[in-house]
Amino acid sequence: MTRIVKIAAAQSGPIPLGVSRETVVRRLIEKLQAAAADGCDLIVFSECALTPFFPHWWIENEEELDQYYELRMPNPVVQPLFDAAAARQIAFYLGYAELDVAGDRPRRFNTSILVDKAGAIVGKHRKIHLPGHADHRPDNPFQNLEKRYFESGDLGFQTWSTLGGKVGMCICNDRRWPETYRVLALQGAELILLGYNTPDNIPEHPEMDRLVNFHHQLCMQAGAYQNGCWIVAVAKAGVEEGVSQIGLTTIIAPSGEIKAQSQSLGDELVVFPCDLDESIAYRELFDFQANRRPHHYGLIAES
Ligand code: CDV
Numbered sequence: 001m002t003r004i005v006k007i008a009a010a011q012s013g014p015i016p017l018g019v020s021r022e023t024v025v026r027r028l029i030e031k032l033q034a035a036a037a038d039g040c041d042l043i044v045f046s047e048c049a050l051t052p053f054f055p056h057w058w059i060e061n062e063e064e065l066d067q068y069y070e071l072r073m074p075n076p077v078v079q080p081l082f083d084a085a086a087a088r089q090i091a092f093y094l095g096y097a098e099l100d101v102a103g104d105r106p107r108r109f110n111t112s113i114l115v116d117k118a119g120a121i122v123g124k125h126r127k128i129h130l131p132g133h134a135d136h137r138p139d140n141p142f143q144n145l146e147k148r149y150f151e152s153g154d155l156g157f158q159t160w161s162t163l164g165g166k167v168g169m170c171i172c173n174d175r176r177w178p179e180t181y182r183v184l185a186l187q188g189a190e191l192i193l194l195g196y197n198t199p200d201n202i203p204e205h206p207e208m209d210r211l212v213n214f215h216h217q218l219c220m221q222a223g224a225y226q227n228g229c230w231i232v233a234v235a236k237a238g239v240e241e242g243v244s245q246i247g248l249t250t251i252i253a254p255s256g257e258i259k260a261q262s263q264s265l266g267d268e269l270v271v272f273p274c275d276l277d278e279s280i281a282y283r284e285l286f287d288f289q290a291n292r293r294p295h296h297y298g299l300i301a302e303s
Pocket of ligand 1: 047171172173196
């Protein structure tokens, strides 16, 4: 018996500043409806899928900043997406900025959730590897202020049993770190979902600009193969408020091969039937339990 999960990777084009959350949610629902009509089990949206990618701008006014974050999930504005998904029995991954006011101080995270076919949140990830800087760099063409607007996630890398397999999540820059895939694979992840906002140039390292697409694929193809899992990576692409971002929404098999990829820099559904059983041969090949040698790696334990 095969375990095929038909997945729609829902690339997003730019979200202009000032567009209402309601409008964005309607756009997500349209994609979800198309994916459901195509028989998909799961639709994966991008990182911070409800707003423009505000970490590209210096914002000092807290009230202005707060408007980009969700206090609850679902909330009344996003509820129609949950309802549409449950009505069509399609699961989804959604990235958003989270403002957590439950503790003694407000905390801000770059978050994703995994919602099952019944519309229940089954998993939550808070981005761990935050790129960029916290200081103001007004001379840059754009900024990467995630270290100012978020703190590193406190939920670790987790997996969830759903859709007939083990599913893990990460967000954007997390994909560049081998630890992400290995920690998830050690927990049995067969499918890793992620959204991203990746500019096609790096203000501090223009010499790497020509390699942006290559590095995007390199880290995920290696992560998929070395850990024997599917990876579904979804872009917010195109020129958003003057920042040009890559597309290349990609579905990668446990072999490391790219199975499907976007062709545009706008809204686009990339669909592929992912057979989770394809993980098995690669897990057998590497057999972590039998072949990893953590006690021989010479690592001095970090405090
Ligand atoms: N949103 C991101 O995490 N973007 C980073 C960029 C800034 C390098 C990325 O890893 O794609």
